[in-house]
Amino acid sequence: MNNARTVPQSLQQYARGIAGGLIFSLPLLYTMEMWWAGLSLSPLRLLCGLIATFILLLGYNSYAGIRHDTNFWEVAVDSVEELGIGLVLSAAVLALLGRISAESSFEEVVGKIVVETLAVAIGVSVGTTQLGTQEKNEEGSGSDESGAPEFGSQVVIAACGATLFATNVAPTEEITMLAVEMAWPNLLLMVVASLGLAVMILFFSDFRSSRQIAPAENSWSIVRGTIVTYSVALAMSAAILWFFGRFDNASTSEIIAHIVVLGFAASLGSSAGRLLLQSQ
């Protein structure tokens, strides 16, 4: 589909983006800890979050966007559009919910919008590409000649999926409570369960597109695919937990426990995400 879209088609695409942004991050817009994070996170963290989100969007649009065999500038323009829509959508919902108003200080408003936008923008990006009807997803799938997806695209999509799932539970007190109260044998079981879940989703459930995206050619490719997926999940969990300040003044064992607990949700996101978020 190389011709320009008509305005009605663009409007439809934006509508899908808005729907996607809300579907994937409405719980976050309704979560108190997110509003508080907007008020208390340092500006430096907010900036890091914005930059990281933009990089994820660039990656996602390169590998899974509708026109992903195109040049960097088109991907960048798409990413700017999605981040912009994310900002406006977050602001609109926060205002609708009364979380920001004309009386709030500018700093408070910007902080809350930025924190919410991090997940909303990824949702917008996913909605734009994934919620369309079949004809819109005609292009290739970021794969190399053999049909298996390239490593870079695997990692980026897994990262986006992990972020979407993990941010929905990360900011709240429950993650800290779990991390602090779970004994080490339980945490170990959690690691095993996360790996098992990833293996099951990627290779043994005949999930949508699992044969193309995660072909189980041999045991080694299963091991490799699972390790990559879980590592990405753990890395994104660590980044998200750091962002929300769960690592400030925490001991090493607390940090590891937090990562394992969040990693379970992130692993679900990265494995299912690889299958759900990649276009056919």
Next chain:
Amino acid sequence: MGFKKNWLEWTVFAVGLVLIVGVVGFVSREVLRGDDSPPRFQLEIKATQKSGAHWVVPVEVRNAGGQTAEGVLVEVTARRGKAEQDPETAEFEIAFAPRRSQRQGFAVFSRDPKGAQLQARVRGYETP
């Protein structure tokens, strides 16, 4: 450059770019300002209101510091003269006092505080 975008998409892109640059600029300015001084409270007592059988004293609590404070306990005392042994006190807690922002709380008295000297102070808080 091979872009195939219509005017609506360019408009969305332009608006998005302006918003992003604006937000990044604002946040960067805050980063450079680098003010993360501890919470510092300024209290302002407003006019007493009567509410049923009680009197309500509104207090505006402003956190002028660079860090957010949680669980800010504010105590208001109504002192009727130096000799008074047991001045009536009332208190309230503000769950979340963000940096450089204000919140309003209300202290409820059972005796009319008119004629008494009202003093408000912060008794304690914690950081998130």
